[in-house]
Structure formats: structure tokens, C-alpha cells
Amino acid sequence: MARSKIWKYFDKLDLQTAQCLLCEKIIKTCGNTSNLMKHMKTHPQIDVNDHDSVVVRGMLKRDSNRIRVRGKKMLKYASIKIKPEATRDIDAETVADMDGNIIELVDAEAHAAVVSVVNEETYANWAAAEAESATETVCAEDIIEFEPKEAQEQAEQGTPLYHIEDEPLPEVELLVRNLQTPYNTTYQDNLAYFVCHDKQPLKIIEGEGFKRLAQVLCPVLQMPSVDQLGARIAQKTQQQVAQFRQQIAQIQTLSLSCAINTTPSTGNKEKQNSYLEVAAHYHEGLQRRSRTLSVQMLPVQYNASNIVERLDRVCQRFDIDKSKIVCIVSRSSRMLETAIATLLGAQRHMPCFAHLLETIFESVMERSEFRALCDRVRQLTKTADVMSRAMGSYEMLESHLRHAAQLQKTLSSSELDLAAELLAVLAPLASAVRQLCGASVDTYPCASQALPIAFTVLNELKHPENAEQQQHQIAYELRLFVIRLLEERFEGMEKNMQLALASLLDPRYRNMPFQNASLLAKYMTHLYDLYMEKGEVSTDEVGEEATTVHTTYDIWTAFRAISHEKHKHITMNGESENEDEISSYFCTSISSLQSEPLLLWKDLSQFHPFLHSMAKKYLHIPAAAMPPARIFTAAGAEILEQHGKLLGDHMSNMLFMADCNQQEWQL
Known part of the structure; x- marks a missing residue:
């Protein structure tokens, strides 16, 4: 693409600024020449379409041969200041070497690129020297000189002659002022937070697109290397x-x-x-x-x-x-x-527990009747293979059945009926998986949910009404197959001490999800033995927790304290005075299933301090070795x-x- 003719009157300082050769003003370009063309309207003597003109700093010379500009050096990303000892008697040779004598670098990493402009006599002498060295004589009528009023006032006051038309935002000025290194700590920490939180490889910062985005968002900061970020x-x-x-x-x-x-x-x-x-x-x-x-x-x-x-x-x-x-x-x-x-x-x-459910789904997918039906759906819909993911075939069959009326190619009516019955058999199991997965791929479910979920799925599959609704022998056999797998695994789950105590000490489930009465009695005895060994637990810890949670007065905190005292009085003088805290806990109905167990224990701890201390030991155990969403x-x-x-x-x-x-x- 041809370079715009407007650049004959400007020097490009960096990607976003350019300096007018006629009045020394610095103009923001923003990647285009709109501001430059607008600025040239302030110089009505200039004809932008005049191709024969040659611009020398401070003058316009109509000459076919360009005059080489001397005594000027571009300082990208540098700010400069004029030494106070610089005199007004500066010859042409001094001007040609002005970089070393009157310019001093202040900060090579600063934001703005500013070129100093010397006083009026300097430019007069320099312009005269340039005119003498030219191959042709320039008449006075061919020269248009520009001396901005602001420059005259600044020269009289002895201040540096520079001006930026569009002032930078205060935030940018503050950022540049506080810039001590090529990239400051805050910028680098936020970049590190991005790659860690989003689990992106460090090499992402080396991509051209990312570099471009970082340059647009914060052009004054340099991108760290991969080693520096690591x-x-x-x-x-x-x-x-x-x-x-x-x-x-x-x-x-x-x-x-x-x-x-x-x-x-x-x-x-x-x-x-x-x-x-x-x-x-x-x-x-x-x-x-x-x-x-x-x-x-x-x-x-x-x-x-x-x-x-x-x-x-x-x-x-x-x-x-x-x-x-x-x-x-x-x-x-x-x-x-x-x-x-x-x-x-x-x-x-x-x-x-998540792996347990995964093995059940894998066993179901290996059954010939179920696999044949899924293969039939893949052939009709050209669906990608989902056999490698647990529960993938179930979701594919479920989606096909839901949209069968809108599909051009679908299963026959008998196959659709069979698919509906197979999905009904696996529906409780699929619901359990989705409950475990939760809303986040990084969520670990609580281990106290494992026994209640497995217990509920077993009871749903064994329910007589569900068996009577099945007309296909294949669905009936699949239901018996899943029940057998669950019973085998449920027995092993009940025998695990940590899993059992986590369910017992969760107020939402307590002793409900147990099938083996002898095992339940064994765990209750274990709790009583621990209770007798440790004796009564002081409630001071509970009071400390309450004070740390509520730093200001809360009416419901006061109501809770009154209700606790009233409940204690009734317990001491009523029929339940012989009950210990373990018996009273398991005789009470289950709590709300929507609450967090430790929040429920915040109220129960006043009456069951020992069980509260035990609950804090077991309720943090996860039900899976990794977030279940990664599996399913x-x-x-x-x-x-x-x-x-x-x-x-x-x-x-x-x-x-x-x-x-x-x-x-x-x-």
C-alpha cells in the first residue's frame, strides 16, 4: 500500500504519535492519518497535493531535490531535557552535534517520545546553513516560515519548546511514573493469575495474537519471557x-x-x-x-x-x-x-464412589443388547463415538429419543419403546452421576452423600411399580443386572469405616442409608466407645466459633441462644433426661437436604458437642478421587x-x- 502523502510533513515518533515538521507539535495518530490531516488545516499556506514541495523543519521549500535533514535524532520511548548551561550562540556545527551537547537522556523506558526543540536563533542559523548547502538558490517568496505563538512565549521564558496536543490520561501518567522495571509486579502477577486460573500453558504469552492484545491494552509494558513468568x-x-x-x-x-x-x-x-x-x-x-x-x-x-x-x-x-x-x-x-x-x-x-458408578456404566455398555441399540443410533445419526466416556452412550440414546419426532432417520417404533425402557432402568443411576458432578468441573462431592445415593438408587430399582412397567425382557434383565452390581458394591461401601461415619455424622442422612443392621450396630458401638473415652466435650469451642462468625449483634443469634437454653431445660426436666447426646441425635428426624452439614451442626453443636467434634473429622472427606465431572x-x-x-x-x-x-x- 502506498505511503500517505501527509507523512511528508510529519516525523513518525512511534506507533501512536507523530511530530509536525512545521510547528513541532506532537499529534496522536491512533493507527491512521485522520488527526494528521486535521492538524494540517491549521496551516492554510500548505497545499498537501503539492508534490514538488520539500519540507525542512520550520519552513517549506519548493524544490524538486529533497534537502537532507541534519541535526535531528529520533529518540523512541525516551524523554529529554535541555541543559540550563546551553548558550544562545550555537553555530551550525554545534547544532549538527546537538545530541551530545544539549540533550540528555532522563529515562530510556518512559512512555512519551519527545524531541527537544532549541531556541529561535538555533533554527535560524541551522536553516541558513541548509539553504547555503542546497544546489539551488531559494528566494524569499518560495519560503513559508512557521513560528507558533506558543513557541515564542516558551522561548522568552527559557522553557523547553515542546507541546503534546492530546494529553495522556492521568492513569497512564501514573503508571509510567511508577514504572521501575520493563514490567511491574502487578502486571506480572495478573498475567500469572490468568495462566494458572485458566490452566493455560505458559507459551501462550509468546503467541502473536496475545502479544498484540497486550500491546493494545498496555503499550508501555513489556511482555515477560516464559522463564520469567514461570x-x-x-x-x-x-x-x-x-x-x-x-x-x-x-x-x-x-x-x-x-x-x-x-x-x-x-x-x-x-x-x-x-x-x-x-x-x-x-x-x-x-x-x-x-x-x-x-x-x-x-x-x-x-x-x-x-x-x-x-x-x-x-x-x-x-x-x-x-x-x-x-x-x-x-x-x-x-x-x-x-x-x-x-x-x-x-x-x-x-x-x-464416582469410580464405582463409572464401572457400572461401563458394564452396562458392554452388554450386547444395549451396545447393539447404541450402534444402531450411531449409524442413523452419524454420531461420533462416545464409548470412551462413561455414560456417553446413555446420553446419546437419551438425546435421540427426545428428538426422534424431528429426525428424518430414526429407530423403529419397537426399538424406540425398548430404548425408552432401557433409559428408565438407568435413569436413577444417571441422576446419581449428575448429582455428583454438580455445577463445576472442579467440585469434589462430600463422601457423606455416597451411601444415601447408592441406597436410594437400589430402592428405586427394586420398587415393584418400576418392574411392572417393563414389557421387554431385555429391560427386565438389565434392571436385575444393575441391581446385582449395586448390591455387591454397596456391601463394600458399608464396610468402609470412613464412608459409614461420614454418613452417620451428616445431619441430613444420619443412620437412614444402611441395609446391614449388624454393621450399623457396630458403628454405633464405636461411637459410644469413643464418647466414653473422651468424656464430655466442652462447648467453649462452639462459643468461640459463634463469636467469630458474628462480629456484630444479630437478633437471630440471640434467639438461637435462648432456644438452646430452653431446649436444655426441657431435656433436663423432661422425659428425655436419661438420653445421651448420641441417642438423642439419631432419634431426631433428618435435617434439610439443601443445607451444608457444618451449617446444620452450628445449631446442633449445643446439644451434641462430642458428635460435632467427630463430624468435623469426617465431613471433609470427598466421595471421589478427582472431580466426577472429569470422569463423566x-x-x-x-x-x-x-x-x-x-x-x-x-x-x-x-x-x-x-x-x-x-x-x-x-x-
Whole structure:
């Protein structure tokens, strides 16, 4: 594209500013020449379409031969000042070397590009020297001189002769004034927060599109390198690790979850990388919190001892006392179970409930009658293969049945009836999966939900009305198959101490979701034994929690205190005076299912202080070794793909900082 003719009258200082050669004003260009053309209207003597004119600073000479401009140096991203000792008697040779004698760099990284303009006599002498060196004589009528009034006033006052037509915003001036390095700490921390929170690879900042966006948003700041940004993330990680150590030292118990993930290698798609992801789960006030502690690469041929070594390394890094770890949740894997038993003991391992449901769906998809129906739908709709994702075939069949009336190619009426009955059999199981997944791909469900969910699904499948509605033998056999799988796994779940106590100590479920009466009696006896060993628990801790939550007077806090005292008085003088806190807790009806368990315990702790202390020990345990959405939804595959791009020296630090909020980032 041809260069605009307007540039004959301007010098381009940078991407956003240009200086008029006639009046020395600096004009913002904003990527186009509109402001430049507008400014030339202030010089009515100039004919922009005059191709024979040649511009010398401060004059216009009509000559076919361009005169080389001397004594001027472009200083991009630099501000300058005139030395006070500069005299008014400056010859042409001095002007030609004015960079070294009258210009001094102040800050090479400043925002504005400003070129100094010397006094009136300097330009007169310099212009005369240029005129003498020209090949042709210039008449007075061929020269149009421009001496802005502002320049005359500034020359008389002895101030530097420069002017910026469009003043920068105060925020930009403040940013430039506070700029001490090519990129300041706040800018770099927000950039680090972006790549960590969104789990983006560090190399994203090297992309041309990202660089362009950063330049437009903040042109005065330079982009850090990948190594510099990784070093900043490592520095923030060290600060958070130190704070988390102090937090761990103050809490009584926590639980861990570990999962082995496998992603294709970025360089070789056939090669796979395996890494161990470890997360901690604990209570922060009345809220349950989960955060990733470590992501460590595993050898190509790893074993249980490699896992033990990495789990032990995590405990050492965060000063986690192993006696505080209630349990470690993992998938049903002999290698993981062996590693956890070596580290803590076999009794402190808890199976992943989400993995249990995943295996049931995989078993259902392997049945020939169900697989044949799904293959038939794929052929008709040309749907992509979803067999690799748990519950994928169910969702495909469900979507086809819902939109069958609008589809040109669909199943026959008998096949549609069979599909409807198969989906009805699996509907309780699918609802349980969706409940576990929740609204976020990073949410860990509470372990206390596992037994109630499995108990409810079993009862729904065994209900006589559901069996009578099925007319196809295939659907009937599938229902019996799912019931058998659930009963086998439910028995193992009831036998797990951590899972059982988590449900018992959740006010929303208590002792309801149990089928084995002997196991329930065993757990009740265990609670009584612990109660007798520890004796009565003081309620001082409860009072402290109440004062920390309500810093100002609250009418409902006062009402709660009055109701507690009244309830205690009735209990001491009524029929229930012989009941202990364990009996009274399990005799009371279940609480609201929509409330958080620790918020319910805020009221119950006045009457059941011992059980409240036990609840804080077990209610932080997760029901899955990883967020269930990564197992059952398409977002899980995307997250694993993101992790594959992050694999490297900074992956563990980035995923650790991804779980930190803005307050912890100090943004």
C-alpha cells in the first residue's frame, strides 16, 4: 500500500504519535492519518497535493531535490531535557552535534517520545546553513516560515519548546511514573493469575495474537519471557506453601485424594505420560475446601513404591503430620491401595464412589443388547463415538429419543419403546452421576452423600411399580443386572469405616442409608466407645466459633441462644433426661437436604458437642478421587488435554496456584 502523502510533513515518533515538521507539535495518530490531516488545516499556506514541495523543519521549500535533514535524532520511548548551561550562540556545527551537547537522556523506558526543540536563533542559523548547502538558490517568496505563538512565549521564558496536543490520561501518567522495571509486579502477577486460573500453558504469552492484545491494552509494558513468568509463579507458590503450612498446623484433621492421570505426549502421540495428582480436603471455618497440592510425573514403568515416595514427598513439603490424615481416597486399584496401606495403613483407604458408578456404566455398555441399540443410533445419526466416556452412550440414546419426532432417520417404533425402557432402568443411576458432578468441573462431592445415593438408587430399582412397567425382557434383565452390581458394591461401601461415619455424622442422612443392621450396630458401638473415652466435650469451642462468625449483634443469634437454653431445660426436666447426646441425635428426624452439614451442626453443636467434634473429622472427606465431572462429562477430556499441555517444570506450581483465590494471590 502506498505511503500517505501527509507523512511528508510529519516525523513518525512511534506507533501512536507523530511530530509536525512545521510547528513541532506532537499529534496522536491512533493507527491512521485522520488527526494528521486535521492538524494540517491549521496551516492554510500548505497545499498537501503539492508534490514538488520539500519540507525542512520550520519552513517549506519548493524544490524538486529533497534537502537532507541534519541535526535531528529520533529518540523512541525516551524523554529529554535541555541543559540550563546551553548558550544562545550555537553555530551550525554545534547544532549538527546537538545530541551530545544539549540533550540528555532522563529515562530510556518512559512512555512519551519527545524531541527537544532549541531556541529561535538555533533554527535560524541551522536553516541558513541548509539553504547555503542546497544546489539551488531559494528566494524569499518560495519560503513559508512557521513560528507558533506558543513557541515564542516558551522561548522568552527559557522553557523547553515542546507541546503534546492530546494529553495522556492521568492513569497512564501514573503508571509510567511508577514504572521501575520493563514490567511491574502487578502486571506480572495478573498475567500469572490468568495462566494458572485458566490452566493455560505458559507459551501462550509468546503467541502473536496475545502479544498484540497486550500491546493494545498496555503499550508501555513489556511482555515477560516464559522463564520469567514461570519464576514469578514459583515465587508465589513458595509464599502460598509457607502460608498453607501454617494453616495445616492449626487444623485438626484433613483428608487426601490421589489419582493417576494419563495424557498423550505432546511430541509423540503414541507415547503417554502419567502423573500423580494429590489434593487436600479440609474445613476452612464452616466451609469445606479442596485444593491441589502436587502434580508429579511418574516413570514410564511405575509401581507402588514410586507412588509412596511421591505421597511422602507431598507430606514433607507441606509439613503434614500423617496422624492428621483421616484417609486417602483413590480409585479401586491394587497398586494405589498397596501404596496407601504402606504409607498409612490399609484401614485408612477409602474407595472412590464416582469410580464405582463409572464401572457400572461401563458394564452396562458392554452388554450386547444395549451396545447393539447404541450402534444402531450411531449409524442413523452419524454420531461420533462416545464409548470412551462413561455414560456417553446413555446420553446419546437419551438425546435421540427426545428428538426422534424431528429426525428424518430414526429407530423403529419397537426399538424406540425398548430404548425408552432401557433409559428408565438407568435413569436413577444417571441422576446419581449428575448429582455428583454438580455445577463445576472442579467440585469434589462430600463422601457423606455416597451411601444415601447408592441406597436410594437400589430402592428405586427394586420398587415393584418400576418392574411392572417393563414389557421387554431385555429391560427386565438389565434392571436385575444393575441391581446385582449395586448390591455387591454397596456391601463394600458399608464396610468402609470412613464412608459409614461420614454418613452417620451428616445431619441430613444420619443412620437412614444402611441395609446391614449388624454393621450399623457396630458403628454405633464405636461411637459410644469413643464418647466414653473422651468424656464430655466442652462447648467453649462452639462459643468461640459463634463469636467469630458474628462480629456484630444479630437478633437471630440471640434467639438461637435462648432456644438452646430452653431446649436444655426441657431435656433436663423432661422425659428425655436419661438420653445421651448420641441417642438423642439419631432419634431426631433428618435435617434439610439443601443445607451444608457444618451449617446444620452450628445449631446442633449445643446439644451434641462430642458428635460435632467427630463430624468435623469426617465431613471433609470427598466421595471421589478427582472431580466426577472429569470422569463423566466431555469437559473432563478437555481438562486432561489442558494438563497435557502444562506438563513440565511449572505444572505442579500452576495447578497449586490455580486453586488459590484472588485474596491469596494478593491482586
